[in-house]
Amino acid sequence: MLDVLDFDIIKELRSNARAPYLDIAKRLKTPESTIRHRVKQLEDKGVITKYSVQLDPGKLGYGTVAYVGIDVVPEQFLNVAKKLTEFENVKMVAATSGDHMIMTEIWGEKVAELRQFISERIEKMQGVTRTCPAIIMEKLKES
Numbered sequence: 001m002l003d004v005l006d007f008d009i010i011k012e013l014r015s016n017a018r019a020p021y022l023d024i025a026k027r028l029k030t031p032e033s034t035i036r037h038r039v040k041q042l043e044d045k046g047v048i049t050k051y052s053v054q055l056d057p058g059k060l061g062y063g064t065v066a067y068v069g070i071d072v073v074p075e076q077f078l079n080v081a082k083k084l085t086e087f088e089n090v091k092m093v094a095a096t097s098g099d100h101m102i103m104t105e106i107w108g109e110k111v112a113e114l115r116q117f118i119s120e121r122i123e124k125m126q127g128v129t130r131t132c133p134a135i136i137m138e139k140l141k142e143s
Contacts, residue, residue: 002047005030009038010047014143017051054142062089062107066114068122069100069132076127077101083125089117100132111135 005028012024021039025032042048057065072080077095081102084093092105108114118131 006038006042009035009042057107061109064108064111064114065136066106066133067136068104068106068118070102070104070122070128071130072101072127073129080125080127087121
């Protein structure tokens with residue numbers, strides 16, 4: 001069971017995964033050895049599964065980001081999902097419930113490039129029955 005300190009540590013690491021344990025300890029008014037031990041426990045329990053870098057697509061030359069819902073015939077679901085993971089500009093592929101069977105995050109240089117990628121690569125995959133792209137205009141929160 002996680003306690004308040006565990007959640008505070010998680011919050012600190014989500015804000016900056018590279019924060020030194022000593023800095024976290026000072027902010028939380030807790031000994032550094034306690035922070036180190038708690039983080040190790042959170043990793044061992046599988047609460048913390050990895051540390052990652054958050055990128056700015058625009059600064060990498062990708063001016064447009066879209067979330068695309070994809071519907072497929074059930075027997076082609078795994079094949080389509082696997083193929084989607086092979087594209088470099090497809091940054092996330094998830095099986096979902098609700099409106100679409102698959103949700104993706106796709107980066108493109110321009111809207112026209114995304115439109116072309118969706119129509120020529122995704123919509124032509126065997127088993128894809130519909131795509132529903134939503135261009136991200138502005139992220140208001142990301143944590």
